[in-house]
Amino acid sequence: MRAVSAAEVAPTSYAWEIRAEGLKVRAGLRRMAVDGLDLSLGTGVHGLLGPNGAGKTTLIRSLATVLRPVGGTLELLGTSLGGATDLRELRRRIGYLPQDFGYYKRFTVREFVEYMAWLKEVPRRDIPAAVQRAVERVGLADRADDRMRTLSGGMVRRAGIAQAIVNDPRILLLDEPTVGLDPAQRLRFRELLHELGTDSCVVVSTHLVEDVAAACTAVVLLAEGKLVFEGTPDELAAAGGPKDVGDSPIERGYSALLARPDQERGAW
Template structure:
């Protein structure tokens, strides 16, 4: 009865007019939290919009829990979406806006009465429910965004760049909320912030220029960069030279010298030490592989 949820994306190509922006995307995602990492313009939003049926699939196949994405009405009942630029009725109260959206989603009255308070509680906004939406902080607005995306209890929740502009405390709180929600559904978190992924996702994909560069676990990503990350101390005036020769992932100035953290496929020199990759190094390593660096 309780089969694990799956999202299957096969040979997905996506276009804006004649311009192709996604190339042969193959992804199988299971229940839990999944991180989609990539620079601005990598194609993350396009993929998210495709999954929530805002863009039609012209080439390839997508199934959510076995249901083909072409069954738009069915799919819309299964997905919840918090877009990057999320705005809500600013002069309504938090509770009022939720109820209004629930009405627009044609939820039955009895369900609205039960679910709106439940969701406000889940996202920790009960004490702010009578405030106007425009008076909420950035973090609270995002949490309200999540609450509205959960109104119809979706099996797949998609959150696009949710922590941009949040302070560190709000960011942690928001990530924890997503982890909780992923206990009973698939949550896809799209971000260019490596730390968001590291803290929450076991499985990840890296996108670059419309293609998947990597899919696997965070552990596998780190493993792929093992033995490729070095630290070396150089004098300040040599820093530029080193930056031209290597991908530098960290710099720490110490008086007249500087400790560089850098990526290299081959040993550098006796003074350089190999260190454990962190996720940022590992991400940069994948980008470098793609660019032939």
């Protein structure tokens, strides 16, 4: 059990957890990494696919309120991200795992997740139970009191997932979460995604198309900062054919859509 905030029990006043119209976000000073994106995401697990440089990480960072849009509109949980928006309450309801995250190597797993819970303003009395639950969900209960510096790369990644879910977020953003996980750990992670997606909006950026096919209820495909496809994994698989590159139907659909000219992509 945990205490919930007034915002969590208030009636929902938004149709989508994430809603973007004409969204533009820069990566660096010049490059428009997300360029005119229209997107509406609700409860469920959304796989974010695209080649290197497609704008996936930039989009994830903007959804995490790390980067501010330079054009268009972005609403998270009904809150519009304007220039003077107070982000503290919103950030309490978001979980975020970046590709590379920092941690104190002398912290134990428990201390690391506790610290992140404190930063997210989880009520002090709820932190021990929230941390224990998060650590158990990622399969690190038996290593909870080991120092972070003693963990393998896959275990560190799982600790990163634990800190992302410790506040029971309404929006969960995971950037390449399966890097370093072995096959068995990836299967357990897919099960966890299914569980989390029942009452949260989960966005998973990945290069592994098979993870999307197995774990996601919807797919968003980006190329050069623009939306190429939005639909179900089955619809993505149907976009390809026997002549397209790939070892599975969903891989062939992925490569087929990326190979099409912009005007044909727009039909999806």
